[in-house]
Amino acid sequence: MYLHKLKIGNVELKNNILLAPMAGITDLPFRRIVEKFNPGLVTTEMVSAKAILYNDEKTKNLMRTEGEKRPIAIQIFGSDIEAMEYGAKYVSKLADIVDINMGCPAPKVTKNGEGSKLLTDLDKAEKVIEAVVKNSTVPVTLKIRTGWDKENIVAVDVAKIAEEVGVSAITVHGRTRTDYYSGKADLDIIKKVKENVKIPVIGNGDIMDEEAAKNMFDVTGVDGIMIGRGAIGNPWIFEKVKYFLETGKKLEDISLEEKLNIIKEHFDYLLQEKGEYTGVREFRKYVAYYTKSLPNSSAFRVKFNSLESKEEVIDALEDFFNR
Numbered sequence: 001m002y003l004h005k006l007k008i009g010n011v012e013l014k015n016n017i018l019l020a021p022m023a024g025i026t027d028l029p030f031r032r033i034v035e036k037f038n039p040g041l042v043t044t045e046m047v048s049a050k051a052i053l054y055n056d057e058k059t060k061n062l063m064r065t066e067g068e069k070r071p072i073a074i075q076i077f078g079s080d081i082e083a084m085e086y087g088a089k090y091v092s093k094l095a096d097i098v099d100i101n102m103g104c105p106a107p108k109v110t111k112n113g114e115g116s117k118l119l120t121d122l123d124k125a126e127k128v129i130e131a132v133v134k135n136s137t138v139p140v141t142l143k144i145r146t147g148w149d150k151e152n153i154v155a156v157d158v159a160k161i162a163e164e165v166g167v168s169a170i171t172v173h174g175r176t177r178t179d180y181y182s183g184k185a186d187l188d189i190i191k192k193v194k195e196n197v198k199i200p201v202i203g204n205g206d207i208m209d210e211e212a213a214k215n216m217f218d219v220t221g222v223d224g225i226m227i228g229r230g231a232i233g234n235p236w237i238f239e240k241v242k243y244f245l246e247t248g249k250k251l252e253d254i255s256l257e258e259k260l261n262i263i264k265e266h267f268d269y270l271l272q273e274k275g276e277y278t279g280v281r282e283f284r285k286y287v288a289y290y291t292k293s294l295p296n297s298s299a300f301r302v303k304f305n306s307l308e309s310k311e312e313v314i315d316a317l318e319d320f321f322n323r
């Protein structure tokens with residue numbers, strides 16, 4: 001009933017529990033760790049279409065997928081039509097699905113009329129979506145928020161436009177841009193979107209555990225769910241959610257030993273990808289999430305944030321988990 005394969009255009013996903021794109025989080029090492037727990041789909045961090053057009057090397061790195069399971073989606077953002085056309089052509093050679101970002105609330109994105117700012121100009125939004133659909137050789141999906149603010153809820157209108165111009169699925173995060181990540185996701189609006197279009201609708205927002213995943217399905221009737229913040233430091237959430245939806249029972253928490261092995265593997269991927277200097281420093285944010293609920297974790301994190309070498313990181317992790 002809840003868990004099933006999901007067809008997005010001509011791409012069939014093995015299941016309908018997906019990883020959300022998150023800037024600064026869903027890089028290649030993080031996605032490879034999540035893929036061990038078999039989500040139906042993972043999506044890259046958002047990538048600027050203009051940066052693709054200008055052949056930016058840093059942006060190309062965000063789109064690397066070596067060693068990953070397929071299918072994979074690459075998310076692009078922008079409001080410049082020429083850049084979005086070029087971005088769609090470029091990305092559809094690399095990815096199985098091209099996702100359009102119309103949900104990012106960050107001021108550095110919205111001030112350029114991109115991300116969730118496009119929800120304030122539906123004519124422009126339609127042109128952007130159409131440009132991507134016409135220039136992509138793979139299915140196109142769209143990720144939106146419910147609107148810019150509570151006075152301007154446009155999710156249903158945008159979903160209808162997207163369906164009309166050929167988008168294959170739409171993900172709705174149940175918050176406005178002005179909400180950022182505060183308050184509760186509005187599941188009623190996600191439900192309205194589901195009732196108003198025939199393409200698959202994916203629900204996103206506040207899915208931090210098994211019950212919240214089931215509740216998203218129960219309340220909204222969506223075709224799939226997308227887990228974002230609930231997967232940071234908790235990549236095994238995908239297996240736990242799938243098991244709960246299939247059986248109504250909860251999987252036992254993974255052991256501390258298993259958790260340590262996954263953390264070390266994540267760190268190893270990060271070192272391979274970004275080198276020791278950057279890898280050690282970038283891993284601090286992930287370790288904060290991995291250790292959040294464990295005893296003495298705040299003192300450990302203070303110490304951890306001063307470490308500078310691979311050996312120090314491994315020793316500190318082993319010491320903390322063995323204690």
